[in-house]
Structure formats: structure tokens, C-alpha cells
Amino acid sequence: MHTDTRAFAAHPRASFDTAARSAVATDRSGYEPPTLPDAVVHAESVDDVVQALRLAHEHGLPVVPRGAGTGLAGGSSAHAGEIVLDVSRMNRIVGIDPVEMIAVVQPGVLNAEVNAAAAEHGLFYAPDPASTAICSIGGNIATNAGGMWCAKYGVTRESVLGLTVVLADGRILRTGRSTIKGVTGYDLNALFIGSEGTLGVVVEATLRLRPRPVRTETLAAYFPDVEAAGRAASAITAARIQPSILELMDGPTMDAVDQAEGTRHRELGGAFLLAQTDGFGAHLELDEIASAISPYATTVHRAADPEEAAALVKARRDAIPALEKLGRVSIGDIAVPRNRLADAFAGLEEIGSRTGTRIFSVAHAADGNLHPMIVVDPEESITSGPAKAALADMFHLAQRLGGTLTGEHGVGILKREWVGEELGATSVEIQRALKSALDPTGILNPGKAI
Template sequence: MPTELAAHASSTPFAGSAPAATAGSGSAPFAGSETAGRLQRVIGDLASELPQLELRVPSVETREYAVDASTRTRLANLDLGPAVAFPVSAEEVQAVVRAAARHGVAVVPRGAGSGLAGGATADQEQLVVSTERLNRIVEVSPLDEVAVVEPGVINADLNRHLEPYGLFYAPDPASWDISSIGGNIATNAGGLRCAKYGVTRESILALDVVLADGSLVHVGHRSIKGVTGLDLVSVFVGSEGILGIVVAATVRLRPVPVARRTVSAFFESTAAGADALSAITRSTVRPSVVELFDSRTLENIDQHTGSTLTARGGALLLIELDGYGIDEQSADLRAALEAVGGLVTEESVEDGEALWELRRSGRGFDPAEWFAGGDIAVPKSRIPEMFAHFPVVEERFGVTIGAVAHAGDGNLHPIVTLRMPEGADPSVVPPQLHDAASALAQFALELGGTVSGEHGIGSSKLDLAALELSDRNRAAQHAIKRALDPAALFNPGKAI
């Protein structure tokens, strides 16, 4: 399980195959409220207009579509899931959205369900529009270095498809092998390579989007440059499905580097590892990936995987170099890190792959502990202060905190844990867990950072977003929402 995914799998952060059913197959097994009646009418309309569309009515079997990776613990308390539509074309998405708009039914766009902020949660009176079957790689243009893909394409599958072309799609969230391009766009996902290649926004050139009235618009350009009109691509990227449903994306590709090398640097303590980051910045080397593991994270990985990372040091900088001059890059990096006390190793291909796999999936969670996770970000020069603040929060709330960080761009993934007393109900999470996570977010803001670097706000972090966004800022964002979705039917209660 990818690290960030595992970090949220059994608690709310900060705060299957269901039987197919045509709409005309009989009465739906859900309550007879006014909203439910509207949903039944939508289902009836779609059965007539799109008899080929797979549409599942609210049922026990659709409960998986009520949650995402961060809210799976809610399944135990759900009797029914939402209605779910599985369109296979942009035209079917348009028809579904138009039917929902006619009857005032809320629509929840959903990708692979790997989100970590409750962004794709839905109830039994809402209609989930799953993009999992919009999974075609429409075009690859090697000379333009672009691809056109549908939103259901899995990140890792796209890169496997691109291998014969000598190209790759740079954004690589830890969940790259299960998360979809559409979901990555929805949260402006980052990942490990952000240090050199940027987040998802830097790799999206154009989008085809279905709006709340069912219209289909194209925004952006196939060209790298383009300043005609407002930059609506950037508005949609990171909008968490509240403005429209992406049905195609023109993504920017990069040449596969001629060489890649993994370099590890172990330090005596978390503070020493964090302080060493400035040596990389001051050097001439620009790694593609810089990941910092603190002492608690190394201990956790050893405990859950049987690795022996702590025998090598108390903190780890795991770095990937790529491109030409790899030997010169490696030599310069070694000199910079050894000068600040690092134990530097140029890892073999096999050992490097093993370390990266530990980064992605090595952290585990004790069933006897409550936990909450986050994805705060700060200017990278302030990372040492962020880690130094962990003991302050631990003492204040009686919790334990460890973190791994995308240190190349200042994005930390802290995990706050609290041991359960004997006989405690695991589902009753003490408030100090949430309060400690909020305190970390507040301190990140004080350092000039943000409460969410890449996971989004979803439904789980609205209180934290309110700490960061001014009233005027939020009013402007709500005005954009009203302009594109005046009836507020797209993913209500999320993001803003």
C-alpha cells in the first residue's frame, strides 16, 4: 500500500463489484425522500436515453463508492451506497450530467478512489460519476512530446505505455500504480519527482471538461506556450471536481533520462538530516527526487518490513539524480553531503529500487494506536523548523509524531499517533489527535506554508482551509463556483 494511502487508511485525516442494474429494473432499494425521488427520476431518464449505460442503484454493493481511501472506516456504518454511473465516453458523461441537472441531483465525480481527503465521498441520494472506464490513451505524439488521455488512465499504466517512445509522464504520487490521471488532476497531485519536474499542473497543457449544464468545453492549448484568455486549465487543476468533470487531458511528456542513480545519505539525527537539505540547495546539483525520513519513520519502516535502516543512521535523505553527467552530479552531491556529516552511498540499481519501494509502501500502522495524517507544506528552507516543532506538539497533546517529506519542495507527510488504552473503542478517536494535526498545520502557515500540499481539502480539511484562506479569497472562489455550477450540484461540501 503506498505510503500516503496507508497513512490514512483507518482514520479520517485531521478531523467491489456491485451488481449492474438498469434504471427500469424495478423499485430502487433506498428511502423515499424527495431527493431520493429525484434520483429515481434521473435513473429512469438515463434508462430511456442511454440503455447501454451501466448504472447501479443505491445498494449495499455500492458502498465502496461512498468513501475514498481516507474514509474507509465509515463503511461499517453505511447501510447503502450511492447510485453510480459508469460512462465510457464524453457524450455519456454529458448525458448523465444533464439528467442530474434536470432533476437537481448532486453529482460526485470519482476516479480510482485513492484520494486522501474525503474528496470523493458520496451519500445514497447522490449520483457518483465514475471515470474508471474512461481509460483510453487516445494519442501519443513523440515530436510534440504530448499525450491525450482519458481521466481513468492509471498513472503507472501511462508510463508503461510510453516506454517504447522513450518518454515519460513526470508526476508520480506515491499511489502512482493505483491512482488515475483524472484524480491526480483533481487534487493537483505532486509526488516524488516534484523537486525537478513540478506537480501535476506543470504537466497539463489542455483539458476537455463537462460543465454542470452538460456542455463540453476545451480549455488550454496543445502548444507549450499560450496566453489567450484566462488560464482556465490552472483553475480546473486542483479543483477537486467542484467545477466540472475532466473527460480528456493533454499532458506534457519528457524524454526518459539517459541515466538515473539513487544516492542515500544517512545522518545521526532528524535535525542533522533536515539541516543537510540546505547543502543540496547550495550545490550545483538539482536532483529529481529528495526524500527525508525522520528517525521515527525509519524505526516504523524497520518494525513493519524487517529492514535495517536504523542501523545505518537516525535520518535518511534518499535522492535520485538523473540526466547527463550522472557521475559528475553524484560526485558533487557526495561532496556537499559529506561536508555536513552525511554517510553517503551510491546505491546499486537493486538496492536503490528496494529503498524506493520502502519509501512508497514501507510505513505501517499499529492496530493498537489511533493515527491521523496530513500533507502540510512549507518553504523548503523552513523544513528544519517544522521537524523541530514536532516535540513541542507531542508534549502539548501527548501524541507521537513522525514524518517523511518530499524535501525537494517542502511537502511533509506527518503521522500523529496515540496509543489506545486497554478496552478503548478504536472508532472513538480522542480529540487531541485532531488537535495535534491542526497545530502542525497552523505552524506550517506561520512558516509561510499551506495546510495541504498535494492531497487536497476534500471534505476532511475544510476547517484547515478556513485557517489559510481569507474571507475575500473564499468569496472569490465561491463566485467562480457559482459561475460554473450555479445550482451547486458538483461535489457539494468539498474543497472550498
């Protein structure tokens, strides 16, 4: 691949300014590329994206699509020789159809903005990453993002009905439809969702909204240790209850949140479980959860009102920012079978001891999706040394428990080396064949995801 990125001088939204390039060089993963990208295109329209990809196609230049830059795996990081295609200025909600319960949005719209607009019609958008206030729909689609409500409502794939995608050569492709069901042709929607910018650039999405639950009930439970909390979470699954939120936080993370927020969760136990139910029978369903976890919990506290419930949800949502105050954070994202949560926590403790790293863990417990976060000193590397060793060990722990490398953050650049081990040779060959079919010259986000 030659790198005559001066060709992008022809693009009206291109910038070669050092500050501009520096601002888009990486994401929130803690990964630091060795060099800056050659240029950044601040696209404001579909035409800007088309023109950027036509230029890239014509000159064989690598392009790194970028949304809000809140990724946690280095998926939108870029280096010398690459052009960043930033769509964060394409941030309009094109329309909401409250009767049909769909929203049409541009990729740069923030997740929380979609939810605020939907709320005006008594609706919500289910995928709700902890970063909802700062992450964009385009990035959510690129990673097939999850969040807390996935426990009941599924991940991004289950809430995207249709996409407009600009392909590697600048052609425009429409995938999916506006109806709830439809099976004409292959499921191109799902192929692009989670493809981390390696197959095309999403420029518009038709999202499925859902009715806001008529009733929501919330409880917080505290446990002697994280294994007990893990067993409690598995007991909820085993009791056939479907919480809308089931979040677990370990003691060290509770300490960090308490310190950042001025709360006092840690006084009540060594692990924290947040459970929410919704729907017409939410109160009855929460009773069942309380029963299922009571053999393990030291304290079970039901939120008295929506304000208290919101404060409990906020505690979990603020875990990552709280840890970022302690140092540089490398965020793991393993998923394991739901009844192996306690084993996963035990394994993480062992990894922390062995590698000499500080590991803080939260989990979307109903899905078996853990975020073990390695915190190192600000000047330390997260891509080599103990942090790297711990990340590798986490992957092998997940694999041993029948799980996966990444539940919802994506592979990006930080987890590439374990992809082959997880997927196997035939799957990697097929993935590469699909990549070649859609991006024959390999200009879209090279070196990421697969």
C-alpha cells in the first residue's frame, strides 16, 4: 500500500493540521499509536463520505472510520499513512416515527441523544453502553455495542432495522428495511453490525425503538465477596427470572466509585449487585429476584423511588470514569457461560496475583459478560509488560470456561492476536474471504478486527 495521502488535499473537509490529526489518533482504550495519521476528513454529509472513499479507492489509501472516539479496543486508532474519516459531525436525528416506533439517525448522533428524543414519545432505544452520554450510534453499530438493558432487550443487532452504508469504492448500499421482519436476501445488516469499520462506513441507520416499561423496580444487594455475588447472579438465571438489568461490581471497583462519587457502597459489602425488573409485573418479579439471591447476600435494599434507582444505576455507569482517575485503564471484555461467573471472578483474582496487576471488575451478569479492568500507572504501558500478560491470561481464562475474547467492545487492535485462536483457521479464512468480497483492495480499517 503506498501512502500518497496528499491526494486528500482534493477533499473539501480534509485537514492536515497536527492538532486535528492528534485529536483523532486514538480512542479511550488507552492504546497509543506510535505515529499520527496523515490527515483527517471531518465529513458533514453522505457526499463527503462518498468522496473520501472514492479518493481512497482511487489512490489505494487506508481509511480509518471514526465516530465519537469512545471505543475501548483501539478500533478507531490510526497511524502514519492512514486517513481518519470522522463522521461525528453527521449528528442529526433525521426523524422519529412514534407510531411505528422507529428512529432514523445519522451515525454521529450520541446514544443518549437518541434516548432523549425517544423518551418524548414514551419510547426508548435499548442498547445503552455505560458511555451512553459520549458514544455515538455509528460506533455502537461498528462494535455491536451492548449495555445494561441487553439482559432483556438484546444488543445493537437486535435494535437496528436498516443501514445506509458507503462501500469501500464509494458506492452506496442500503441494507435491511423499515419493517420488523423481513428475509429477502442475506442478512447484510448483521454483517455490517460489529464489523468495526472494516467493511463499509455507516452513514444512516434505522433504529427500532421500544415502549418505555409501564413500571420499573430496582434493588441493590451486597455480598461478602465477588464469588458470592457471582453465585447469586447465576441463581437468578437458574430461577428462570428475566431482569432488565443485572450488574455486578467487585469490592475494589466499589472503593473507586465511592471515592469518585462520595458514596458509601463499600461499607455494606465486598461486592455489589444491581437488579432491575420492568413491565406490568415488575414488583412481583423483583420479589423473586430478592428470594433467589437472599441465601448469598448480606444486605438487600429495594430502591424506594425512581431517584434512588437512578443513583444506583449511576454508580455502576460511573465505574470506568472512577477507575480512570486512578491511572491508565485497560478494559477487558470477556464473556462466559452465565453459570461460570463465580469461576471467572476467581480466575481473575488469580490472574491479578500472578501478573502483579490491579484488576477491577464489573459484569453484565445476566449475559455472563465481564469487564475486568487493569489499572496501571499513567506512565506505564498497557500494550506490553504485566498489563499485556494479564489481558492474554483473561482471554485464556474465558476460553477455558467456554467463553469469548470480547462480548461487546470489539477486537480493535488490542485483541487481534487472539482472534485466530478463538475462531479457528477455517473461520478466519471465511472472514477474510468476506472482507475481500466487500473491500477487495483492503483500504477499510486495515489491521483491525480480523
